[in-house]
Amino acid sequence: MVVPDTNIKNSNDLIFSLDIGTKTIVGIVGVHENGKFKIIESCIKEHNRRNMYDGQIHDIEGVTRIIKEIKKELEEKLEIPLKNVSIAAAGRALKTYRFKTNKDIDSTIEIDNNMIKALEMEGIQNSQKLMDEEIGKKDLRYYCIGYSVVNYFLDDNFIEKLEGHKGKKIGVDLLATFLPQIVIDSLYVAVNRAGLEVSNMTLEPIAAINVAIKENLRLLNLALVDIGAGTSDIAITKDGSIIAYAMTSIAGDEITEAIAKSYLLDFDSSEKLKVRLNKEEEHKFFDVVGIEHQYSTEEIIKKIEGVIDKLAAEISKKIIEYNGVAPSAVFLIGGSSQIPKLNEYIAKYLKLPEERVVLRDLSFIESIEGISKLHNGPDMITPIGIAMEGANNKYKNFIQIYLNGEEIRVFNTDSVKVADVLILVGYNPRKLIPERGKDFIYYLNNEKKIEKGEIGKPAEIIVNGAKGNLKTVLQNKDFVEVKDSTRGEIRDIYLYNIIPIYEKVILNGEEVRVLKEAKVNGEIIEENIQIHEGDRIEYYKNETVYNLLEDLNIDEYNIFKNGEQVGIYENIKDKDEIDIKLKSNKNFLETEENEIDLIVNGESKKFTYTEEEFLFVNIFNYIDFDLSKPKGKLVLKVNNRDAQYMKVLENGDNVEIYWSK
Structure with missing residues (x-):
């Protein structure tokens, strides 16, 4: 086994990764030792035909065949079988949607984190519906692999944080990113047919950004652009996290086609010429009719400058679209990122200094040994990232x-x-x-109550x-x-909860209730009945001293309220003390005293009264029972039967008064 300076005993100790790209497939074998990833062997093979388009496998057998070749070559070098592999799904398969969602809420409830997360979930689901409508394939399943909040709104106004506020409507503007199931399935099938099991899977932009932009740099607003053959994939960081992924459908193949049209070359010859533009100053080649040409890199670039400008414009436009403004810096990776002057044009469109738009290669990567086994170019960032993800075991x-x-x-x-x-x-x-329960509506003295x-x-x-x-x-x-x-329940409402049954005045030292009569839907009610939706309640009470005295049928009198003499039309309120003196100076309340023996809540009690009859309602003037703070439904019974307030009590009656839960 040709593995120097390692302690590998079997293939389980190895990290085998594959970057399955549109143009090439890169295999890397390494080992994780002492906190570093050590590259032991690598293998790069180009597709001999177009097995893939824009990161999506179209010919599974064609891709499987190349994976088998890479696997066999590496196994022969290592003299050990390879069983498990780390792979990545192409970022160009991602779909990103921005969507604003609003939700009406109860304005009396404080907004909490669960409400906010539920709002965000609804935004993601709405984004997925939008995606399904645009794609038109309901059977194509997508996974939401992440989202970022752009803005929150409270009552249609921007707000930085919703939690703790109150309002009638909350909203969120978010960016959701989705990955199709078909991409995952095709990768799994190709790898499995090559005799390998997937041990880890990540996404190409995530793998690339984890190498190119370390976590300690993600507080900065940075853009990573992976310019491949068919598409240019963009990842953006801000405030410590990856906030967006984007893609443009214009990339390296556009440059290749421009060269082919300008110099009458086939696609493969144009591709080779494009690759040499950043390596050589002079170029000799034959066109398809056999004419030899010789041009400098500068001349060729000038010829295709319009396409380079277009590519830079599209990339810059996407960055602005998803970031809102130009980022602090842009890192370029991928094979086509090496096109001369591309970084200058991107800097121009983003209005950044040219030194802020730079190529990223393997030279700056830490914690990796054996990089010399790979060529040091920006197209190796993603393969290294996939290998490191396998080593770190972050994705399973x-x-x-x-x-x-x-x-x-x-x-x-x-x-x-x-x-x-x-x-x-x-x-x-x-x-x-x-949700709050349904509102309960009734009418009190012809006024609508809710x-x-x-x-x-x-x-x-x-x-x-x-x-x-x-x-x-x-x-x-x-x-x-x-x-x-x-959903909350509808409140139970009882008659005595809404009419002034508990209001009373002190009349010549004795409590007298101000309520005279109550009606429900036109019927006089003397019990604490439950009120139903839409009921119409009417009640009548003594509002003034005049009403009170009229009710008592008193003609000649002097009136004192709370110690001061007042007129007959003086308003009265709960707890007022009213003293009435007949002009003959005889207290009209002075009558013969009577006695009655009752059993009240199981106890024998004797009551002395001056009225002609002892009514049920009078008992509240003699017992300690607080009606001002309802604790449920008020139950009133005499001799085990429901009692009415005006029922006349007799000696020996059994009275029960209590709150029912």
Whole structure:
């Protein structure tokens, strides 16, 4: 086995990666030792025919054949079989959509993180619907591999953070990125047919950016552009994370075609000439009719300068579209990034200094040994990135999550959260936010009254038996249970909750209630009945001293309210003290005292009263029972039967008064 300075015992110790590209397939074998990735062997083979277009496999057998050749060559060099491989899906297969979603909310509820995450989920699902409509293939399944919030809105106004605020409407403008299932499946099939198992999978732009732009640089607003043959893939970092992926359909092949048309060359000859433009100053070649040409690189570039300008313009336009403004710097990778003057034109369109648009090659990469086994060019960034992802073991294909008992397969692009799984299965995010119950409407003295419904219970998210939330990070084989939020109940309203049954004045030292009569839908009611939707309630009470005295049938009097003499039309309110003196100076309330024996809530009690009859309602003037703070439905019974307020009580009656929950 030709593996110097390593302790490898079998193929499981090796990291084997494949960059399956449109023009070439690159195989790298290395080992992770002492915190570094050591390249042991590599192999690069070009497609002998167009097996792939724009990163998508079209001829699986053709791709499989080249993978087998690379595998065999590396196995012969290493003298050890290769079984597992790390691969990547092309960034050009990604679809990115920007969508703004609004949601009406209860203005009395404080906005919390669950409401915000539910709003974001709805935005992602709306983005997916938009994508399905544009693609027109409902059976083509896409995975959302990430999204970034552009802006939040509260009542249609921009706001930096929603949490803690209140309003009638919340909104989010976000960028969602999707990867098609077909891309993954075709890669798996080609690799499996070559006798290999996929041990790790990532995305080409992620692999590239993890090498080209380290995490400690991602606080900066940077753009990475991978210019390949069919497309130019863009990744943008900001505030410590990757915020967007984009793609243009113009790339290296446009340059190749321009050279072919300018000098009457076939595609392969034009491609070879294009590759030499950044390596040689003078070029000799024959066109398709056999005429020999000799031009300098400068002359050729001048001839195709319009296409280079167009490519730079398209790339710059996409960067601005997804970043909003020009980034702080742009890093160029990929084989076609080496076209002379391309970086100058990109700098011009982005209005950046030329030194801020630079090529990235392998020379700056740390923690890697054996780079000399590869050519040092920007086209090697992605292959190295795929190998390093395999070494770091960050991505493990798919993980299995059990959602409400159902097994879900999730593409593991990064730390998978509960929200990612719910998005994948199309869970309705509105089920996460509790709703207020239906409003209860009734009419009180011909005035419309509205009682708000109760707030429902919020959704519950349980991960492996413990309380979780939408941001809970999931591991392989985790169990997730989601209990939908509920809608609140309609409030139970009783008559005594809405009429002034508890208001009273102190009349000559004794409590007298101001309520005279109550009607529900035109019928006089003397019980605490439940009110139904649309009921019309009327009540009459003594609003003034005059009303009170008229009710008592008193003609000649002197009136004192709270110690001061007042007129007969003086308004009265709850707890007022009214003293009435007959002009004859005889207190009209002075009458013969009577006694009655009752059983009240199981206790024998004797009451002395001056009225002609002892009515049920009078008992509240003698017992300690607080009617001002309802604690449920008020139950009134006499001798085990429902009692009316005006019922006349007799000696020995059994009275029950209590709140029913």
